[in-house]
Amino acid sequence: NASDFYAHAALETGCGFINATPNNILGKPELVSRFSQAGVPLAGDDLMSQIGATALHIGILEFLVSRGVKVSESYQLDVGGGSESIDTLERTRNLKREIKTQAVKSHVPYDFSLVSGSSDFVDFLVDGRDSFLYLKGRYFGGAEFSLDLKLGTQDSPNAGGILVDVIRGLKVAKDRGLGGPINEVCSYGFKRPPIHLSLGEALRGFRGFTGCT
Numbered sequence: 001n002a003s004d005f006y007a008h009a010a011l012e013t014g015c016g017f018i019n020a021t022p023n024n025i026l027g028k029p030e031l032v033s034r035f036s037q038a039g040v041p042l043a044g045d046d047l048m049s050q051i052g053a054t055a056l057h058i059g060i061l062e063f064l065v066s067r068g069v070k071v072s073e074s075y076q077l078d079v080g081g082g083s084e085s086i087d088t089l090e091r092t093r094n095l096k097r098e099i100k101t102q103a104v105k106s107h108v109p110y111d112f113s114l115v116s117g118s119s120d121f122v123d124f125l126v127d128g129r130d131s132f133l134y135l136k137g138r139y140f141g142g143a144e145f146s147l148d149l150k151l152g153t154q155d156s157p158n159a160g161g162i163l164v165d166v167i168r169g170l171k172v173a174k175d176r177g178l179g180g181p182i183n184e185v186c187s188y189g190f191k192r193p194p195i196h197l198s199l200g201e202a203l204r205g206f207r208g209f210t211g212c213t
Contacts, residue, residue: 016170019044022095026181036180041173043166046099046191049158053131053151054100058107071137073113081125082155099192106196129155162189172210184209
């Protein structure tokens with residue numbers, strides 16, 4: 001409800017709106033249409049961290065697919081001690097898991113077993129987040145491989161760099177009189193954009209749109 005409230009407030013004031021939360025703002029056709037008609041730019045949904053497990057998971061899978069490796073199963077599980085971790089556990093766990101799983105699966109051109117999402121709150125990690133990634137599959141001649149990886153990050157600043165880029169992108173869109181979802185910004189910075197692109201394609205699209213190098 002809070003995301004909807006702020007989206008409508010942004011629309012009424014003509015201010016570009018960034019939905020960093022997992023709430024499905026861009027999946028509401030009537031609201032999106034109003035942003036487009038008003039010439040107010042919109043970006044979302046669910047901001048992807050600069051060095052988060054979802055981005056890393058996608059990058060590894062894209063690499064394996066490009067090398068002809070067939071992944072059969074994978075998981076990505078997060079534990080953290082920050083406020084987002086406890087909020088995810090108590091209110092949005094299933095939604096976040098659905099979004100992360102679909103975000104990761106969209107980068108692989110075949111079906112495979114996948115679980116991706118936050119799993120628990122660990123108070124003594126404080127502002128830390130530990131992410132555990134596992135992948136299993138086969139390569140040439142049916143040979144098996146597996147990969148286990150742990151990523152440790154400080155949680156609170158992890159989306160800062162991407163958020164600055166997204167703000168810059170919406171300012172460019174606003175200056176050009178564009179309204180509605182800005183696909184070049186959404187595909188680059190979010191887990192659930194209107195159009196899923198590879199990490200490389202999304203980066204090139206964002207740079208081309210903003211003129212950044």
